[in-house]
Amino acid sequence: MGFKEYCFKKSLWIFHFGGASCNNCDIEILDCLTPRYDIERFGMLLVGSIRHADVLLVNGSINKKDKSRLLEIYKQAPKPIIVVAIGACGCTGGIFAEGNTFAGPVDKIIPVDAYIPGCPPKPEAIIAGIVKILNK
Amino acid sequence: MVTDLLYYLVFPGFLFITIAGGLFSWADRKITAMLQFRKGPPLLQPFYDFFKLLLVKETILPARGSRLIFLFAPVLGLIGAALSGVLILLPAFGLKSGFSGDIIVIFYMLTIPSLTYIIGALASGNPLASVGASREMKLIISYELTFLLVIAAIILKAHMSIRLGDIIADQQDQGAFAGSISGVLLFVVFLFCIQAKLGFVPFDMPEAETEITHGCFIEYSGSAYSLVKLTKYMMLFVLPAFICTVLLGGFRSDGIHLLWTILKLVGVLLLITLIRNTNPRLRIDQAMRFFLIWMNLLVIVSIILVYFDL
Numbered sequence: 001m002g003f004k005e006y007c008f009k010k011s012l013w014i015f016h017f018g019g020a021s022c023n024n025c026d027i028e029i030l031d032c033l034t035p036r037y038d039i040e041r042f043g044m045l046l047v048g049s050i051r052h053a054d055v056l057l058v059n060g061s062i063n064k065k066d067k068s069r070l071l072e073i074y075k076q077a078p079k080p081i082i083v084v085a086i087g088a089c090g091c092t093g094g095i096f097a098e099g100n101t102f103a104g105p106v107d108k109i110i111p112v113d114a115y116i117p118g119c120p121p122k123p124e125a126i127i128a129g130i131v132k133i134l135n136k
Numbered sequence: 137m138v139t140d141l142l143y144y145l146v147f148p149g150f151l152f153i154t155i156a157g158g159l160f161s162w163a164d165r166k167i168t169a170m171l172q173f174r175k176g177p178p179l180l181q182p183f184y185d186f187f188k189l190l191l192v193k194e195t196i197l198p199a200r201g202s203r204l205i206f207l208f209a210p211v212l213g214l215i216g217a218a219l220s221g222v223l224i225l226l227p228a229f230g231l232k233s234g235f236s237g238d239i240i241v242i243f244y245m246l247t248i249p250s251l252t253y254i255i256g257a258l259a260s261g262n263p264l265a266s267v268g269a270s271r272e273m274k275l276i277i278s279y280e281l282t283f284l285l286v287i288a289a290i291i292l293k294a295h296m297s298i299r300l301g302d303i304i305a306d307q308q309d310q311g312a313f314a315g316s317i318s319g320v321l322l323f324v325v326f327l328f329c330i331q332a333k334l335g336f337v338p339f340d341m342p343e344a345e346t347e348i349t350h351g352c353f354i355e356y357s358g359s360a361y362s363l364v365k366l367t368k369y370m371m372l373f374v375l376p377a378f379i380c381t382v383l384l385g386g387f388r389s390d391g392i393h394l395l396w397t398i399l400k401l402v403g404v405l406l407l408i409t410l411i412r413n414t415n416p417r418l419r420i421d422q423a424m425r426f427f428l429i430w431m432n433l434l435v436i437v438s439i440i441l442v443y444f445d446l
Binding site: 003004005006007008010011035038040041043047048049051052054076078079080 | 165172173174176177180181184185187188192193194195196345346349350353354355358361
């Protein structure tokens with residue numbers, strides 16, 4: 001593993017995109033930052049601007065209005081960027097998959113590197129997913 | 137000539153300030169984590185962040201906005217931070233005694249990073265960045281007068297000498313300035329000025345993450361942002377070094393005094409981090425009132441006390 005890759009893996013900054021979410025996944029993502037799970041141990045930070053991000057967390061079902069925004073966010077992100085779909089809605093569409101405003105799961109819109117299923121996934125599952133993509 | 141170059145680039149200069157600033161930034165994050173009962177990042181985290189931004193990430197230029205100024209502003213800020221650091225640390229370590237009036241030069245050099253944040257933010261053409269820039273501008277207007285008055289009081293305390301070397305020598309003769317009543321007042325005011333200069337929490341409205349998403353730096357990415365980060369690390373070391381030099385009696389690097397030097401620096405950092413972690417963000421008008429009325433009043437009281445040799 002080269003120096004560049006090592007630095008990248010040691011300092012992942014996370015940007016959080018919530019689609020039409022029920023907020024359960026959002027709360028579980030925020031749980032990762034609490035003292036109990038503390039992802040800053042691994043150098044991960046939650047950043048407010050997509051320009052600083054290395055990981056794009058997408059959760060919630062993506063409906064027609066969210067689709068263009070998600071594309072815009074993805075185009076604005078500096079590459080390389082890792083996209084992670086979180087929760088049943090992000091991975092497959094979940095219970096919204098047949099709704100008439102639904103615009104496809106995340107991987108139909110932008111390339112996805114990792115899927116973390118669950119409704120909502122536990123914080124342990126989110127951390128395990130990120131670790132798996134780091135060891136790929 | 138060669139030793140001068142080494143001074144500016146290696147020992148108290150660029151390289152040393154960068155490494156020390158990175159370690160200070162780690163200490164700041166670690167103390168924050170410990171206060172929140174978390175574990176905190178590993179020791180080399182600031183360096184991982186810097187090299188990731190510099191080497192791996194793509195730099196995106198704004199479509200609307202001045203690209204040249206956008207890229208040039210962080211470089212200028214870095215130069216300002218590094219030069220002020222060298223001018224402070226050369227007399228502080230006793231390598232050179234400085235030149236007459238260097239404390240005034242340092243005062244202006246310390247303003248350059250904040251100015252370049254404003255220039256870079258306005259060149260990016262982002263509305264949130266311009267909100268951040270306007271707040272940074274108002275913040276500079278409010279704290280700069282206070283900071284200048286503090287330096288005036290220090291000059292008065294050092295019997296009208298405007299040379300950093302003489303100010304340090306004066307303190308080593310008759311004890312640190314912070315040992316008197318006026319010195320304590322000046323220390324408190326100086327600490328709040330540092331807080332505002334670094335953009336730490338009571339005064340972090342120019343780059344409020346949750347409100348205007350990093351404000352001034354919203355459009356920076358990749359290597360340009362890595363230079364901004366580096367400037368921030370440097371300022372985190374340079375400003376505590378400055379307060380130690382002018383109020384706490386300077387540095388000495390022989391024997392046991394080296395330990396005292398490090399303790400002074402870490403103590404100031406601890407105070408800054410504690411203030412940062414136990415306060416909410418002020419609105420910009422509250423910050424202006426805080427500096428223009430209360431802090432200025434405190435400095436004027438301490439200047440009067442200096443006249444009576446207290």
